[in-house]
Amino acid sequence: MSTGPTESRWPFRVALLLAIATFPLIWVGGLVTTYDAGMAVPDWPGTYGYNMFLYPWQTWIAGPWDLFIEHGHRLLGILSGTLTICLVLAVFRWDRRIWVRYFSLGALAAVILQGCLGGARVLLDDRQLAMLHGCVGPAFLGVCVALCEVTSRTWKAAWSAAAAVGRAAHPSAPSRSPLAARLLGLAVAATATAYLQLVIGAWMRHLPVTASPVLFRWIVFAHLFFAGVVTALVVAVAWKAFRGRKHLPSLRVPAGLLAALVLCQLVLGCAAWVVNYYWPGWVPEWSLTASYPVIESKGWVQTTIVTGHMAMGSLIIAISVWLTLRASPAMHNGPAVCTSDARAARGLAR
Numbered sequence: 001m002s003t004g005p006t007e008s009r010w011p012f013r014v015a016l017l018l019a020i021a022t023f024p025l026i027w028v029g030g031l032v033t034t035y036d037a038g039m040a041v042p043d044w045p046g047t048y049g050y051n052m053f054l055y056p057w058q059t060w061i062a063g064p065w066d067l068f069i070e071h072g073h074r075l076l077g078i079l080s081g082t083l084t085i086c087l088v089l090a091v092f093r094w095d096r097r098i099w100v101r102y103f104s105l106g107a108l109a110a111v112i113l114q115g116c117l118g119g120a121r122v123l124l125d126d127r128q129l130a131m132l133h134g135c136v137g138p139a140f141l142g143v144c145v146a147l148c149e150v151t152s153r154t155w156k157a158a159w160s161a162a163a164a165v166g167r168a169a170h171p172s173a174p175s176r177s178p179l180a181a182r183l184l185g186l187a188v189a190a191t192a193t194a195y196l197q198l199v200i201g202a203w204m205r206h207l208p209v210t211a212s213p214v215l216f217r218w219i220v221f222a223h224l225f226f227a228g229v230v231t232a233l234v235v236a237v238a239w240k241a242f243r244g245r246k247h248l249p250s251l252r253v254p255a256g257l258l259a260a261l262v263l264c265q266l267v268l269g270c271a272a273w274v275v276n277y278y279w280p281g282w283v284p285e286w287s288l289t290a291s292y293p294v295i296e297s298k299g300w301v302q303t304t305i306v307t308g309h310m311a312m313g314s315l316i317i318a319i320s321v322w323l324t325l326r327a328s329p330a331m332h333n334g335p336a337v338c339t340s341d342a343r344a345a346r347g348l349a350r
Helices: 010-034 057-062 065-094 098-124 127-150 153-168 178-205 213-243 249-277 300-326 339-349
Strands: none
Touching: 010 065, 010 127, 010 300, 057 065, 065 098, 098 127, 127 153, 127 178, 127 300, 178 213, 178 249, 178 300, 213 249, 249 300
């Protein structure tokens, strides 16, 4: 193989840095929603008439908490946007694959759209735009993770091997692991359902206080139902990935991590309900002792749990995207799955 631009590690490094920087951006954005601080800075793109970069840091650091997190959210957004531009430049400089170049441009368009949505939310003081802004962020994190994967050495090596196999393999040779095909379908379903679940959660978080109790009840039921669906899909993915770990070792880590995140998310979801709405009515009164601590509204405990629940949903989507790409056909094609392994994989897929 020739040593050309595709050999550079810089696109992967910048993509990884972008993904790492995007998660704190989403976390702080969740804090903005939890503290209802979206209008702490009423103008955009400036901050109280200042250029965003020239706003006095003493006022920012020592000012009110809602101003601190809102202005910090904007600065983190600029960091992610700058890293996205750097990623586009790195991809165009060192990666010859046309589709990856278009993919990086799509990421740049997404981060620009997200910034404009955040600005429009402030200028129009619109909660629906705030909800849309909160839904685009996790999707962008998924795009960042996808760019990390497709610029990695593992992905490039797998696709190069798949291309070589496509040219040299006998037509009767097994071209794909049945287990990988089954896992790919489950991973796609888990990713789509997890994102739908996140949208429902964002709808619940941004529901106005004047909303009908009936509407709130149906949103809660939908959130609980899809939580069960996501859990079932992830358990199925993890079970098949670990049963077939000898044949598909690259799926073990993302599948195990996804299962652990979903377990944590279920715990955080229950805790978020308790700190927001107290215990469900079906919990016996005798189980609630007098020593149960009082949760301060918008205190540290409540905001950490609620925001952590939101951020964990974004991580679940990101890892689901990673797992989906790892289960793609090119990662498990050709003689990497020999005839005996293919028979074993068919048995595991049943």
